[in-house]
Amino acid sequence: MNKNIIVCGVGGQGIVLASRLLAAAAMAKGAPVLTTETIGMAQRGGSVFSHVRIGEGAYSPLVPKGEADLIIGFEPSEAVRNLPYLKKDGAVVVSARPVAPVAFALSGSRYDGSEAMEYLKKKVERLTAVDAERICGELGNFKALNVLLLGAAVKTGETFVSEEDLREAAIKTIPEKFLKLNLKALAYFDS
């Protein structure tokens, strides 16, 4: 089994950790994993992505367009931006919470991500929209967004790894003081 996954959003949202957890969990199961990340200037509030390729046969860490099994979007517009990578019948998990760029506020217009959400609903059959505003509020911390979305992504069956695999990876990767919050976020969709 091969899985191509794209994790995308805005710099500072914890995208690198999300892709590292996926990779660590897959690697623990003995699968070859290739990933690539955005680091450096683009991290400063820019559009960022990680590509994760799990399974035999891949040479480059970049997922070719039209071959992603799953897109995990941390922001509605960023999910739309990466749609060309999604394969036919691929799944999208998206946080509905918008992140407005400075340029938008300056231009005098308001950005709430609703157009992008509508577009995703129209285009993607297998769409999971996550009300991150409400859930992160409940969890008490926006920093758990990445693990929350992983918890939702597992349910699509496109992550190669199970929630238990991710939990084990999280325990090994995430510092003690943030672990409880993150494990709660990971299991949020269980009920």
Added chain:
Amino acid sequence: MHKEFLTGNEAIALGALAAGVNVATGYPGTPSTEALETVAKRGGDSVYVEWSVNEKAAVEVAAGAALGGARTLVTMKQMGLNVASDPIMSLEYLGVKGGMVIMVADDPGPISSQTEQDTRVFAGFSKLPLFDPSSVREAYEITVEAFEYSEKYKTPVFLRPTTRICHGCAAIDVLDKDEYYVNKPEGFVRDPSKWVIFPKLSYENHIKIVDRNVKIADDFSSYKRNFIIPAQGKKGVAAHGISYAYARDALKNVSVPILKITTPYPFPEKLALKFLKGLDEVLCVEELDPAIERELIYVCGKYGLKTRIYGKLSGDVKKAGENSVESVYESLSEFLGLKKRKTVSFEDAPVLPTRPPTLCAGCPHRASFYAVKKAVEGRERVFCGDIGCYTLGNAEPLNMADSCLCMGAGINMARGIGLTNPDAVRFAFVGDSTFFASGITGAVNAFYNGANITLVVLDNFTTAMTGRQPHPGTGVTASGKKVKEVNAEKILKAIGLETVETVDPFELKKAIKVVRETASKPGVKAIIFKSPCAALTRPSGKCEIDPQKCRNCEICIKEIGCPAIIKGKNGVEIDPALCVGCGLCSEVCPFGAVKGGGGK
């Protein structure tokens, strides 16, 4: 041997450790930075690790150790090579005793750089052998081999990963610590006939280098990382680096002869000749410059082959920017007559917001820029920017960079602009790490030659853009040792500047006053804005808008452009997920509508 999930940079670091590296030096620069950090983290006491003041210093320290037989690693990004080129060009004429690997990370795109220069071409210019890995696994294994070649031929060698190798990750086999090679340096042995560069020595060694590189080219023809994947057909593909991986992905279901070039210099001519014989046409899939294309054209000419060579020079591969599986497939499908890839159109997608990189919420540079902007409002002015996070001060609404060239250039450029625009008030902004790297000489030059500029040092206690490495002003070394820090204020005073003011930019009113007074003085004068990078400190609370007082004038948005201030359903809001409570917005608000935060 055990398996680890590593970035290319981490793999290079572990490769160097496995090869028994004794000394590792470098200067931070995306995408190279994590290599040296990993050597520091994983090397323990067995390795001397240094963040040098700049790349030139890094090469010089390593060169000294290499003459004594130490195995050395030097790390930098491609523009750092320009800074380091002085010692590298000369060192090649002396050679080294211990293996010396100079890792230069190229940045096709460019993603985080000013230029798209190709270090493969620099290898030919400097006559240093170069290794160009195409995967994380290769990056690890080639690092070990590069040390062996370096020692065998007594020459420094380049290791040249690109961004997708540096920041790509893979699970690879690496050696256990007890399997590492141990290198015991003999020590520097005095021999002026060997180690003192003079015209006569350079001439004699030049001949030896030319002959040696012919030998290395032969050696590289049987190096296992250069190879031919045989297949039927009269059309072949030559590729290198990450583009080789793209080509393999793109040709998943297509059988075509492939030449993989890991050492573009000295070029493995015999291997290339074997590949070219019997082929009518070859497409070179390259990123950045057409290095392999030129070599293959040369080989065809030299041996009278009729094979036609295509690539960037012939316009069959994109001229600039990063390659991708798609761009490589497009070139290959044209060349091989493959069918076009099916793509789904998303032309009906809504207009997506562009997200140019911006200064973080709570970044002290925002306050510094704003203070200068307010202080010179209404005056004719030129702001010379420099390399670092603060280059992002160019964006609206701050609009505080009128020029930016290369590390440390802003100070001298402000001087030069004064020669054509004497009536404009001129500022040069330089970050703390950049100031030490190459700003000090600019300050000396400007002062000594009678410039009239205001030098603004943006001191955030770290090298922020590359992920917060220490520099001489921080009092900490690469391995975390506490040392006596170098004081920028004392340096500027020692140069002779009469006015050197230090101020916290978040004390906005005071900061504006200091800028106004300082800029009105003659000659070179300096302001040091001191406040830690927002990523170094814990949030001092969150700011909130008081809806009773806010009149939605949006002055906060229009004046400072903080990413945490957004337009919500009911007017201006502060995003609690982003705000770190710096309080700059509360200083800007004319109605006192921002509460909370650590605002001063």
